[in-house]
Amino acid sequence: MVTFDTLELKGDTPIYLQIIHHIKAGLVAGTMVHGDELPSRRQVSTLLGVNPNTIQKAYKQLEEEGFLLSHTGAKSTIQITEEQVFALKTLLIEEDIGSIIEHLKAFGVEKEEALVLLDKFWEVGS
Amino acid sequence: MVTFDTLELKGDTPIYLQIIHHIKAGLVAGTMVHGDELPSRRQVSTLLGVNPNTIQKAYKQLEEEGFLLSHTGAKSTIQITEEQVFALKTLLIEEDIGSIIEHLKAFGVEKEEALVLLDKFWEVGS
Amino acid sequence: MVTFDTLELKGDTPIYLQIIHHIKAGLVAGTMVHGDELPSRRQVSTLLGVNPNTIQKAYKQLEEEGFLLSHTGAKSTIQITEEQVFALKTLLIEEDIGSIIEHLKAFGVEKEEALVLLDKFWEVGS
Amino acid sequence: MVTFDTLELKGDTPIYLQIIHHIKAGLVAGTMVHGDELPSRRQVSTLLGVNPNTIQKAYKQLEEEGFLLSHTGAKSTIQITEEQVFALKTLLIEEDIGSIIEHLKAFGVEKEEALVLLDKFWEVGS
DNA sequence: GTGGTCTAGACCACC
DNA sequence: GTGGTCTAGACCACG
Numbered sequence A, B, C, D: 001m002v003t004f005d006t007l008e009l010k011g012d013t014p015i016y017l018q019i020i021h022h023i024k025a026g027l028v029a030g031t032m033v034h035g036d037e038l039p040s041r042r043q044v045s046t047l048l049g050v051n052p053n054t055i056q057k058a059y060k061q062l063e064e065e066g067f068l069l070s071h072t073g074a075k076s077t078i079q080i081t082e083e084q085v086f087a088l089k090t091l092l093i094e095e096d097i098g099s100i101i102e103h104l105k106a107f108g109v110e111k112e113e114a115l116v117l118l119d120k121f122w123e124v125g126s
Numbered sequence E: 001g002t003g004g005t006c007t008a009g010a011c012c013a014c015c
Numbered sequence F: 001g002t003g004g005t006c007t008a009g010a011c012c013a014c015g
Helices: A015-029 A041-048 A052-064 A082-106 A111-122 B015-029 B041-048 B052-064 B082-106 B111-121 C015-029 C041-048 C052-064 C082-106 C111-121 D015-029 D041-048 D052-064 D082-106 D111-122
Strands: none
Touching: A015 A052, A015 A082, A015 B082, A041 A052, A082 A111, A082 B015, A082 B082, A082 B111, A111 B082, A111 B111, B015 B041, B015 B052, B015 B082, B041 B052, C015 C041, C015 C052, C015 C082, C015 D082, C041 C052, C082 D015, C082 D082, C082 D111, C111 D082, C111 D111, D015 D052, D015 D082, D041 D052, D082 D111
């Protein structure tokens, strides 16, 4: 099932990128699977309080990346293979882990302290 | 000693924000201390290959936040107390780790898996 | 009605300051009143032959001074009270006349001569 | 006699232009006449608390406009004819009067009101 | 179409 | 050489 209920828009990153990331995260987490129908641009735009063009931009980019199939006049459906999902998961997670490590190293944090911090803050966030 | 050798610019966030973050990280890590001279805008701009104005924007904002002092014709110097450093460290670590934990949760990653990944990728980064 | 047809840019003062002054003058003269829509940045920029950012800078400062309101996607509108207009008028006239009187004094011009000159050149300007 | 005692630097216009204007005003007012020696760049710079380069820039421009004669190692002297003084006076005064008229017109002020205001504010300014 | 932001280039005063 | 400012161009989200 594809939903946008859990997406909360935040300030610093562009909205269409947040939407793209939300869908990719759903693919990796398994909440969105091959064949699922995406909500229409209008539904998403009213739900998020965002301009339809912004949704269109996100959908279009996902289509160009090969994760979506759009028929004019019909709903868009997710088109993705198991291999694509696995590759996507590896890529996204590596990026995030790499990012967290880089940040912590920049602050002069050691690996042991990092493990403690990650464990400590895991439950807190939202 | 203040240096920008370890700063590598990335695509998604504005350059001046990356510079601000780099300096704040240096303050937190202790590589930049009270009284240090910052490299001039031109030095940094040629080193990073960006316009001097971008550095100027970063320095100006840091000055407004109370971390450094600029006088025309003289180099900018870091002006910061121990308390400011501590508060900054707490704030930055919570922000960064929190946002990345949120990302991993969105991918369906469990805490144990995250800790393993962190341990595995720690040495890779650089 | 708000217009920029009567604004001619001159060399010595920054363009954005000239725009600010022109709008303030319009407020004082009563040609721009509360609720009026300002022309868009692009309209003004093409009319004056300058970059839209220059207009943006002027509008933004006027907004910070409390004379107009901007919402993304909609035109900016003038928001100003009678009291603000009166205070602005007094301030601007005193500033401008004072500075010019000072110049004339520096040239050794006496008051009587100045009055004659003012009377003589009044019609010429435009 | 040439002096810079009456020159007070103000914020918005470039200093070297203020110096140029001050000397031109002296020429028009008759306080600086043909053959007068100008104070050295160093004297002026210490008196005004300004960098010698700034004075140099002003002197150089005045020299290029034909009002000054500089000999290397000697003091600069004013070189100006009666005709130049008269032309300069006419030009500068017309500019100022034109400027004041334009400003007042922009505020919707009528000629009669302008004469009253000029008369009223004449004594006030310093 | 609208306003908002980031980056860039040129120029300024100053040491 | 230093920091500071004005103008410009490109891009963004939004209506």
